[in-house]
Amino acid sequence: MSMASNKCAVDDLMRASWTDDGSSRIPSAVYTDRGIYEREQERIFYGPHWSYVGLEVEVPEAGCFKRTSIGERSVIMIRNRKGEINVLENRCAHRAMRFCQERSGKVKTLVCPYHQWNYNYDGKLLGVPFKNGVKGNGGMPQDFQLEDHGLNTLKVAVRNGVVFACFDHEVEPLEDYIGEEILACFDRTFDGRKLTLLGYSRQRIPGNWKLMMENIKDPYHPGLLHTWFVTFGLWRADNSSRLLMDKHARHAAMISRRSDQVTGNIDENVTSFRANMQLNEPLLLDIVHEPWWGSDTVCMTTIFPNVIFQQQVNSLSSRQIIPQGPDSFDFVWTHFGFEDDDEVMTERRLRQANLFGPAGFVSADDGEVIEFSQEGFHQDKDFSTLCELDGRDVGSTDHMVTETLIRGMYRYWRGVMEA
């Protein structure tokens, strides 16, 4: 299929599948169609949107690198000799090799092993073997210039230890992109203190990548699906809370306050509440208030398109989304603490990490429900989801009984994808 006819096919599908101009009924094709997915890659992941790539602490010294991905494109985050962080595309300028195969490490230069093309930490091509030929034979043409063949460099923004990058150098500044309200949530955790790296968890979830964004824009489910949250008061529909979004409604934050006293069930329909459930080991919920929280105990921030920042009591992580086709994504958790944490606090963060990740008491089942939703979209191509809790419009709220953040993301998504 030619590019032009492919574009028309996607346009037609977009038109045909949405039932109205709103964003409360999301059609199956949005989760399953390859053409729509490829347009997302181009317009969202490789377009003017900032993507999370990592934490500065992961590359502490010059030459330290971390390999990751933005959309399906492999990139390398590396620190240069001036202490700056670069993000370079992991694709040799010669024969397209994804030359970097280790996840992390420290190198003197970046070398593609195929023909030993050699790049510095800024992605500049330093040299190529046999450039001037051997014994008068061969070599590169006269007009070959090293400076024309560096690695593809991305635009980079670092804020308080967190690194974002973008393939499109015309993208707006990161702070404008995130917007004032969500930036305040970001800065609440990342206030400039030095971070410590606790480790990674990785899972491959067989569902569309947007379902994970929806999951963390959906305050309806945690107090229902996750018995732990509702029983121990960590996340309940009756907790004091507020939902924020940026002016485009593409990013969001769900902020809440744990109830100290869980008095009972909140609604007879909530079957996950267990009145008699008690922990054999209370240390699992040994929550210690940290001054920077203020009165809120949880803040889940989604920054479109690829990262979720988690503060759930003493557990802190970034959760990065790496799409792998319309039906699958990798979900990479990076847990961290602060440099001034004592051993007891580090141990506490590690213990509370049992709640999260692929085996977590309250997040293993998120991956499972996403898998089953994806199966449902495949079996009924004419289906549309119903995201109409609290109406059909989009706006910030001071309660959790709403799906407004999901509607907000799809309103933005339609604007980008239908342009």
Next chain:
Amino acid sequence: MSVPAELRQRITDLYAAYADCIDAERFDEWPEFFTENGWYRVVARENHDRGLPLSVLSLKGKAMMKDRVYGITSTIFHAPYYQRHIISVPALTSLEDGVTAASTNYLVIRTKRDMAADVYNVGRYIDEIVEEGGGLKFRKKFCVYDNDLVPNSLIYPI
């Protein structure tokens, strides 16, 4: 220091019983394989090799293990699946005071309903085994897995 043949045989039986317990889903019995303060940890090889302390699960003491059992049997929603553990012959070393260190390769095959069986988790147990209450128990069991991209979720013990 070499490990006496009788102890070696008892440790082999311990691994066989451990696999049988979790593959047969007798999860209530699973914490009984550990000492009172035993440490059970499932950790990605990436973290283990780099000295990063994060685990996928880190349960210290039988009480925390019992909470996990309650979680997997009562609170975590997931698709049903079978597990099958294939455990290699352990490499044993005697440490101080009756502690035996064991390094054992393992392979866990998962079979979900209506699906082909797949390699679910593959790695190495790094264990410490002691006598307690008249039997052998794990004082430490680290499950260090190579395939660090978990196929969606990890619910049952490894």
